[in-house]
Amino acid sequence: MGEKEKYSKLQGQLKNTPPVTTTAIEIDQFLEKLRSELKGKSTIHPDRLEIFLKGLYGRRHFIWQKADVLKLNDTDKKMAQEALQHLKQELIGQLQPSLDENKMMQQKYQRELDEQTAKLTFLQNKHAQKMVSAVIIPNAKELLHEKETKAFELKAKQEQYGQAKLRVELNRQKREQESLQLKQAKQKQTEIGVSLANLASIIKEKEAEQAPLHDILSLEPEKEHEEVLKKLASVSFTRESLKQEKQRLPLFQEVQGMWQSLLKEANDHDLNEIRKLYVKHANVIGTTCVASARKDFIENYPIFDVVIIDEVSKATPPELLLPMLKGKKIILVGDHHQLPPLLGNDTLEETLQEMAEESEDFEGKAELKKLLNESLFERLFKNLPKTNKTMLAIQYRMHENIMKTITPFYMEENEQLQCGLIDSDLDRDHKLASLHIQRNNHLLWLDMPNEPLFFEVRMKGGKSLYNPAELKRIGELLKELNEASAEAKQAGRMEINEKKSIGVISFYGEQVKRIDRMLQQELHLPHLTIRTGTVDRFQGMEMDVILLSMVRNHDNKQDDIGFAKDYRRLNVALSRARELLVMVGSTKMFTQRTKNRDARKMYTHVLETAKKLDGLRTLEEVGMNG
Numbered sequence: 001m002g003e004k005e006k007y008s009k010l011q012g013q014l015k016n017t018p019p020v021t022t023t024a025i026e027i028d029q030f031l032e033k034l035r036s037e038l039k040g041k042s043t044i045h046p047d048r049l050e051i052f053l054k055g056l057y058g059r060r061h062f063i064w065q066k067a068d069v070l071k072l073n074d075t076d077k078k079m080a081q082e083a084l085q086h087l088k089q090e091l092i093g094q095l096q097p098s099l100d101e102n103k104m105m106q107q108k109y110q111r112e113l114d115e116q117t118a119k120l121t122f123l124q125n126k127h128a129q130k131m132v133s134a135v136i137i138p139n140a141k142e143l144l145h146e147k148e149t150k151a152f153e154l155k156a157k158q159e160q161y162g163q164a165k166l167r168v169e170l171n172r173q174k175r176e177q178e179s180l181q182l183k184q185a186k187q188k189q190t191e192i193g194v195s196l197a198n199l200a201s202i203i204k205e206k207e208a209e210q211a212p213l214h215d216i217l218s219l220e221p222e223k224e225h226e227e228v229l230k231k232l233a234s235v236s237f238t239r240e241s242l243k244q245e246k247q248r249l250p251l252f253q254e255v256q257g258m259w260q261s262l263l264k265e266a267n268d269h270d271l272n273e274i275r276k277l278y279v280k281h282a283n284v285i286g287t288t289c290v291a292s293a294r295k296d297f298i299e300n301y302p303i304f305d306v307v308i309i310d311e312v313s314k315a316t317p318p319e320l321l322l323p324m325l326k327g328k329k330i331i332l333v334g335d336h337h338q339l340p341p342l343l344g345n346d347t348l349e350e351t352l353q354e355m356a357e358e359s360e361d362f363e364g365k366a367e368l369k370k371l372l373n374e375s376l377f378e379r380l381f382k383n384l385p386k387t388n389k390t391m392l393a394i395q396y397r398m399h400e401n402i403m404k405t406i407t408p409f410y411m412e413e414n415e416q417l418q419c420g421l422i423d424s425d426l427d428r429d430h431k432l433a434s435l436h437i438q439r440n441n442h443l444l445w446l447d448m449p450n451e452p453l454f455f456e457v458r459m460k461g462g463k464s465l466y467n468p469a470e471l472k473r474i475g476e477l478l479k480e481l482n483e484a485s486a487e488a489k490q491a492g493r494m495e496i497n498e499k500k501s502i503g504v505i506s507f508y509g510e511q512v513k514r515i516d517r518m519l520q521q522e523l524h525l526p527h528l529t530i531r532t533g534t535v536d537r538f539q540g541m542e543m544d545v546i547l548l549s550m551v552r553n554h555d556n557k558q559d560d561i562g563f564a565k566d567y568r569r570l571n572v573a574l575s576r577a578r579e580l581l582v583m584v585g586s587t588k589m590f591t592q593r594t595k596n597r598d599a600r601k602m603y604t605h606v607l608e609t610a611k612k613l614d615g616l617r618t619l620e621e622v623g624m625n626g
Contacts, residue, residue: 395420448553583606
């Protein structure tokens with residue numbers, strides 16, 4: 001076979017060579033190997049060449065297959081590109097409005113940015129100018145640190161204030177809840193008391209029904225018969241006596257007519273003789289110390305077996321002397337823990353101050369003060385033996401909560417002061433309910449701030465004082481009490497024609513005068529009966545409700561609380577109310593600023609008592625609630 005035929009046969013076989021799976025790197029390596037063979041040898045064995053040719057044809061077939069696949073991929077790619085282009089056009093059509101809007105917004109923000117940039121540039125220029133003219137503060141960092149520290153402290157105080165305010169609100173809510181619970185408990189107690197009273201009444205009725213039966217069972221017939229005979233004898237005797245009196249009745253009537261006729265025709269001398277005869281046979285005669293000093297009383301009235309003098313502590317020795325001389329036995333009744341006698345319309349302190357001002361070299365001031373500062377009754381009580389004196393330790397005037405304010409004044413006595421009322425809440429119920437006064441309140445202290453706006457004012461001449469802020473508060477309280485009384489009448493707690501008796505008192509006469517003027521010119525209080533006076537003048541009196549204006553309030557370190565430091569005056573002021581006591585004054589002034597230790601102690605006791613009874617009212621609380 002010739003070379004040509006052999007080559008053609010080989011070529012035909014190679015065309016049918018199956019494709020060889022390969023990679024581009026492997027093809028490069030195969031071709032590089034083939035080149036090396038061709039370059040390195042001048043002749044190549046046909047078998048070797050056949051191997052290379054098969055490798056070339058196999059790899060060519062593989063590349064052609066890949067090419068066919070790529071052609072198909074190009075077609076798909078073109079179709080995908082067309083679909084993608086179509087989708088892109090639709091998406092652009094849908095997104096174009098948003099793009100336009102975003103473009104407009106971008107332009108708007110750009111304009112705003114330009115404006116803000118211009119403002120920033122202006123402010124930077126202005127800041128630069130300020131910095132040029134600014135004064136450099138030395139130690140600025142230290143000052144800044146101090147300011148930051150102070151700001152931090154103020155913030156801490158603000159937080160503390162907020163916490164305190166929250167605690168106050170919680171306490172107020174707690175007090176309201178406790179007051180409600182207490183009110184419910186008292187209401188339940190009242191209901192139980194009514195039930196017990198009904199049961200006691202039923203028991204008493206049953207006992208009354210059983211009493212005759214017990215009497216019948218306990219009686220012996222013989223004794224009963226004997227008693228009946230005695231009663232019959234007594235009735236017979238009475239009957240005979242009545243018969244005799246009936247027979248004498250015309251004579252008595254005739255004598256009575258003659259006596260009346262003689263009285264009509266009697267002159268002063270005859271009437272005086274008759275009065276002497278009447279007095280001689282009278283068992284009890286009542287009079288005043290002043291009236292007993294009259295000449296006709298001394299001459300006409302006999303020596304009494306017993307002379308009883310009440311409110312002795314208010315009487316001067318001359319006033320007591322003559323009544324005491326008229327008795328074989330003397331009983332003095334009074335309270336030496338209350339005020340000594342007044343001189344005219346003035347207190348002892350006002351009288352002494354006036355005498356001292358009239359005469360700078362008044363030498364008897366100390367002696368007079370000693371004489372008048374201790375009553376005759378007080379000296380007698382201190383000096384007499386125990387067998388000649390006793391203490392009436394049970395009081396029936398005031399609610400027990402009011403009584404608690406004055407108990408320290410009697411601690412040194414043999415017996416402690418006690419409340420004789422079985423149920424103070426029931427017996428001394430003021431029946432008033434208002435914004436600041438509740439039914440269970442019987443002791444209140446309305447605290448006035450110790451600030452210039454609430455300070456006292458001294459009258460020209462320096463004798464007396466008044467307090468405008470307290471005067472205004474007293475007026476508001478009276479209006480509130482009047483409205484509460486009207487409401488109590490509507491609710492049926494008070495009678496329609498009933499009026500609550502109110503006493504408005506003060507340590508200073510000028511304050512009382514201004515209260516009187518306010519009552520006459522400004523206030524209309526149809527549901528109240530009001531009486532005013534100084535504490536000294538009110539000794540011996542009592543009212544349902546007492547409003548005490550304390551007046552003193554200042555920041556003068558050289559001054560004090562004046563008349564109010566006398567425990568006897570405070571005792572009188574606190575013990576005038578039966579149902580409700582309201583004090584109007586500065587707690588700080590009377591419990592902290594006063595110089596006298598005993599005065600601070602007694603006012604602190606009153607304040608603590610008021611706090612325990614939920615009776616302290618600050619001006620802030622009154623303002624918030626009002």
